[in-house]
Amino acid sequence: xxxxxxxxxxxxxxxxxxxxxxxxxxxxxxxxxxxxxxxxxxxxxxxxxxxxxxxxxxxxxxxxxxxxxxxxxxxxxxxxxxxxxxxxxxxxxxxxxxxxxxxxxxxxxxxxxxxxxxxxxxxxxxxxxxxxxxxxxxxxxxxxxxx
Amino acid sequence: xxxxxxxxxxxxxxxxxxxxxxxxxxxxxxxxxxxxxxxxxxxxxxxxxxxxxxxxxxxxxxxxxxxxxxxxxxxxxxxxxxxxxxxxxxxxxxxxxxxxxxxxxxxxxxxxxxxxxxxxxxxxxxxxxxxxxxxxxxxxxxxxxxxxx
Numbered sequence: 611x612x613x614x615x616x617x618x619x620x621x622x623x624x625x626x627x628x629x630x631x632x633x634x635x636x637x638x639x640x641x642x643x644x645x646x647x648x649x650x651x652x653x654x655x656x657x658x659x660x661x662x663x664x665x666x667x668x669x670x671x672x673x674x675x676x677x678x679x680x681x682x683x684x685x686x687x688x689x690x691x692x693x694x695x696x697x698x699x700x701x702x703x704x705x706x707x708x709x710x711x712x713x714x715x716x717x718x719x720x721x722x723x724x725x726x727x728x729x730x731x732x733x734x735x736x737x738x739x740x741x742x743x744x745x746x747x748x749x750x751x752x753x754x755x756x757x
Numbered sequence: 758x759x760x761x762x763x764x765x766x767x768x769x770x771x772x773x774x775x776x777x778x779x780x781x782x783x784x785x786x787x788x789x790x791x792x793x794x795x796x797x798x799x800x801x802x803x804x805x806x807x808x809x810x811x812x813x814x815x816x817x818x819x820x821x822x823x824x825x826x827x828x829x830x831x832x833x834x835x836x837x838x839x840x841x842x843x844x845x846x847x848x849x850x851x852x853x854x855x856x857x858x859x860x861x862x863x864x865x866x867x868x869x870x871x872x873x874x875x876x877x878x879x880x881x882x883x884x885x886x887x888x889x890x891x892x893x894x895x896x897x898x899x900x901x902x903x904x905x906x
Contacts, residue, residue, distance in 0.1 A: 742893065749904075752901065752902060
């Protein structure tokens with residue numbers, strides 16, 4: 611498949627970094643449209659007797675968080691796709707990370723989606739990435755799972 | 758190390774299998790890989806009241822014929838889907854097992870593959886393919902799930 615549009619889920623965890631580096635082995639055209647996407651989990655909770663709903667992170671904190679994350683995504687771009695011109699950095703805030711990423715993929719209709727996992731072993735493999743598993747089952751595009 | 762040095766491809770026997778695997782044709786990173794095209798034929802055990810021994814389908818007399826047919830199918834599919842400038846090694850395998858998911862995952866582990874390619878039809882909800890899900894959970898290889906649009 612000719613890859614003209616690629617969406618990569620970037621978790622920013624060190625364990626997945628080694629897996630993402632493998633993307634250098636795939637010769638992706640320099641004019642390929644690449645989206646580096648990170649989803650920030652939003653937690654909704656009620657506080658006090660007034661039953662007011664709050665979200666974490668707070669709305670006031672989000673611009674700063676988004677700026678930091680876009681900076682991290684820019685570092686990933688420099689390391690893996692230094693010569694690619696058409697790279698979009700995206701930070702999404704959502705209560706359901708898996709679904710939010712899935713919706714983004716559905717909207718963008720890429721040729722390929724890339725997800726990196728932490729590749730746990732032994733008893734800890736029961737806690738292996740459910741994010742990748744979710745995308746395998748629900749994404750509308752072909753998926754590359756990197757370990 | 759090339760992340761696609763040793764590749765195992767799960768191949769079904771449906772008519773649209775070649776179309777489903779066709780995206781491999783443009784995967785230039787496979788050009789020098791060792792690629793295993795693998796089909797696991799599902800065997801079924803039947804017990805009857807007339808015998809103490811279960812009957813296994815397909816019966817032993819048919820196994821050789823099925824094996825030859827499957828290997829021929831795999832060779833034909835490989836020719837249609839491999840990259841144009843492919844210079845690597847090709848291996849064809851046909852196994853008979855009551856649990857195709859488990860046998861395929863075991864083969865991936867035994868062959869020490871670093872990439873698995875699984876084609877998948879576009880089904881949703883309760884009819885989602887559990888094969889890809891199982892292989893992803895039980896192997897340590899990278900995985901490409903090819904979805905038919």
